[in-house]
Amino acid sequence: MTGIGKVGSRTGKIDHQTVVAANGLLDRRVLLGRAAAAAGILGTGVGLSTTTAGAEPVTEAPWGLAPGNPVPPYQLPSKFAKNVVRTLANPNFEPRTSQSRTPHHLLDGTITPNGLHFTIVHGGVPDIDPEVHRLAIHGLVKRPLIFSLETLLRYPMTSRVAFVECGGNSAPLFSPQAIEADVQALHGLVSCAEWTGVKLSTLLDETGIDPKATWFMAEGADPPHLSRSVPLGKALDDAIVALYQNGEPLMPGNGFPMRLLLPGYEGNMNVKYLRRIKLLDRPEMSFYESKVYTAPLPSGKAYRFYFVNEVKSFITNPSPRRPLQEPGLYEISGIAYSGKGRISKVMVSADGGLSWAEAALQQPVLSMAFTRFRMPWRWSGGTAVLQSRAWDEDGNAQPTRAQFVAARGELPSVPSVLGFANHHFNAVVSWAVDAKGEVRHVYA
Amino acid sequence: MYMRSLLLFWGLTTLAVGNALAEGPNLGKPIDPADIAAWNIDIEPDGAGLPAGSGTSAQGSSTFSAKCALCHGEGGRGGVFLGQGAPAAPALVDDKKIVGIDEATVTIANYWPYATTLFDYIRRAMPWTEPRSLSNDEVYALTAYILAQNKLIDAEATINAQTLPKVQMPNRNGFITRFPERTPLQ
Numbered sequence: 367m368t369g370i371g372k373v374g375s376r377t378g379k380i381d382h383q384t385v386v387a388a389n390g391l392l393d394r395r396v397l398l399g400r401a402a403a404a405a406g407i408l409g410t411g412v413g414l415s416t417t418t419a420g421a422e423p424v425t426e427a428p429w430g431l432a433p434g435n436p437v438p439p440y441q442l443p444s445k446f447a448k449n450v451v452r453t454l455a456n457p458n459f460e461p462r463t464s465q466s467r468t469p470h471h472l473l474d475g476t477i478t479p480n481g482l483h484f485t486i487v488h489g490g491v492p493d494i495d496p497e498v499h500r501l502a503i504h505g506l507v508k509r510p511l512i513f514s515l516e517t518l519l520r521y522p523m524t525s526r527v528a529f530v531e532c533g534g535n536s537a538p539l540f541s542p543q544a545i546e547a548d549v550q551a552l553h554g555l556v557s558c559a560e561w562t563g564v565k566l567s568t569l570l571d572e573t574g575i576d577p578k579a580t581w582f583m584a585e586g587a588d589p590p591h592l593s594r595s596v597p598l599g600k601a602l603d604d605a606i607v608a609l610y611q612n613g614e615p616l617m618p619g620n621g622f623p624m625r626l627l628l629p630g631y632e633g634n635m636n637v638k639y640l641r642r643i644k645l646l647d648r649p650e651m652s653f654y655e656s657k658v659y660t661a662p663l664p665s666g667k668a669y670r671f672y673f674v675n676e677v678k679s680f681i682t683n684p685s686p687r688r689p690l691q692e693p694g695l696y697e698i699s700g701i702a703y704s705g706k707g708r709i710s711k712v713m714v715s716a717d718g719g720l721s722w723a724e725a726a727l728q729q730p731v732l733s734m735a736f737t738r739f740r741m742p743w744r745w746s747g748g749t750a751v752l753q754s755r756a757w758d759e760d761g762n763a764q765p766t767r768a769q770f771v772a773a774r775g776e777l778p779s780v781p782s783v784l785g786f787a788n789h790h791f792n793a794v795v796s797w798a799v800d801a802k803g804e805v806r807h808v809y810a
Numbered sequence: 811m812y813m814r815s816l817l818l819f820w821g822l823t824t825l826a827v828g829n830a831l832a833e834g835p836n837l838g839k840p841i842d843p844a845d846i847a848a849w850n851i852d853i854e855p856d857g858a859g860l861p862a863g864s865g866t867s868a869q870g871s872s873t874f875s876a877k878c879a880l881c882h883g884e885g886g887r888g889g890v891f892l893g894q895g896a897p898a899a900p901a902l903v904d905d906k907k908i909v910g911i912d913e914a915t916v917t918i919a920n921y922w923p924y925a926t927t928l929f930d931y932i933r934r935a936m937p938w939t940e941p942r943s944l945s946n947d948e949v950y951a952l953t954a955y956i957l958a959q960n961k962l963i964d965a966e967a968t969i970n971a972q973t974l975p976k977v978q979m980p981n982r983n984g985f986i987t988r989f990p991e992r993t994p995l996q
Contacts, residue, residue, distance in 0.1 A: 460892050521837070572834050600992075662908060667985065669988040
């Protein structure tokens with residue numbers, strides 16, 4: 367870490383020992399009351415209160431003067447939170463793929479509410495009757511078997527928190543120029559939930575496995591009957607036939623009544639509406655693995671079997687459409703995750719990557735799940751460029767933009783923010799803060 | 811090789827345990843492979859899974875006009891807007907070159923490694939408004955039409971379970987396995 371001590375002292379209020387990187391980044395313990403007290407920094411001007419004008423006298427509000435509303439069987443958010451919704455890429459349901467994106471700039475914590483989990487469907491959301499739906503397992507097995515939802519519900523269940531990320535999330539950032547877009551538009555195709563279901567290995571115990579099997583094909587009951595090939599090792603490692611999402615039955619847009627969950631692997635492989643698993647001795651080479659979820663490279667070749675969503679992070683607050691109000695203490699907060707394990711460290715910069723400080727990680731830090739990072743920051747009212755960079759326990763560092771572009775290239779021109787001109791973007795992203803507190807995406 | 815031997819070991823172990831019907835609830839119903847036939851629609855690159863039947867480009871042309879052109883354009887040239895947003899479907903016939911890393915410029919002709927993928931995807935997903943409605947002969951004929959329009963086969967060629975896997979796609983060797991340590995040998 368550079369810049370410890372002297373930088374940021376222009377505010378004239380901060381104990382120099384709490385400033386850990388340039389442009390006002392403070393020790394991550396500042397926001398933890400116990401550590402702050404221990405560090406003796408209370409009363410030095412880093413408290414959240416920055417205004418000295420007195421508050422207005424309080425009065426009773428109308429909602430406390432009459433009975434409220436009846437309790438509904440399934441509750442929905444307050445009408446005052448009606449802006450906390452997904453954005454739709456195909457709102458008129460034209461005959462093409464539909465995407466909806468999670469509003470990360472309006473959420474906090476690590477679990478995506480079910481109504482806000484991102485959804486991509488290629489032929490509309492199917493309306494599947496769970497009593498009719500079946501899951502068949504066949505191919506290179508000893509005994510082909512077919513399961514109903516009712517029977518699967520009698521199996522031993524396992525729960526785990528896992529992010530699911532579309533291989534095309536953040537694809538606009540292959541652009542050669544920064545894009546006027548917010549977190550939701552740029553990073554909204556990743557979400558994180560607690561998934562509960564039956565281990566696929568449990569079901570394969572019952573079918574038996576032909577020793578020739580090395581892959582399996584998973585197929586949905588949706589209109590395109592979406593299919594993907596998965597190495598058999600993933601089935602034996604941690605694949606789940608998921609039935610519950612954050613404790614309730616899967617949402618229709620997320621695979622009701624059952625989906626494949628492959629922790630850390632690109633979203634499209636986590637086949638929704640799962641109806642068939644066929645063990646194979648080679649991949650199917652379906653449309654989605656032959657063409658869609660590949661990655662053309664500057665060399666003229668293209669990556670395929672790009673299974674893993676690699677270590678990544680982005681700042682959700684402040685961010686475009688989450689501007690700053692006035693100079694003072696803020697918490698920089700964001701999301702980090704890796705398809706290769708736990709997040710081990712997140713560093714934050716407020717000067718475009720010249721100096722860095724380590725962010726606090728919200729516990730518990732789970733493997734292949736969202737990790738919330740937090741960083742106290744004294745905004746002086748001047749310009750700043752905010753970045754986050756994550757590392758995982760497998761030793762992988764999130765690439766800087768320069769490193770990423772050197773390996774993966776850039777597009778020749780600015781693409782549509784709704785397009786997917788390449789896949790698996792995981793580089794560091796920069797938010798520029800101007801003197802008004804407005805935030806926009808920049809390359810730095 | 812490590813993964814393969816690991817899988818071999820696991821598979822043998824499982825078979826041994828499977829014979830004893832290990833500790834699971836064992837609620838899966840045995841099903842005869844013939845009874846899965848209606849769902850058993852995946853096609854592998856060597857042609858495994860291809861059904862009986864055949865078709866030619868000439869036969870596919872009329873089906874394409876009737877059932878595909880609404881979204882993919884006449885002759886499969888794409889660019890059809892059926893609303894305010896993006897084109898309904900991509901071009902299927904295109905002679906453009908790949909520009910840099912831009913996936914918007916990859917096409918069946920310049921990118922897809924296997925012709926079997928066409929049959930597999932058309933049969934499972936198309937037409938968008940009525941998937942699984944095409945006969946196997948219609949799927950063969952549409953496959954032949956798209957391949958012929960892209961000059962990947964002779965205009966007169968018959969496409970069937972024997973000829974389709976033999977179609978040489980120009981970019982078959984254009985790919986690099988991203989995670990070889992996680993990807994079984996093929």
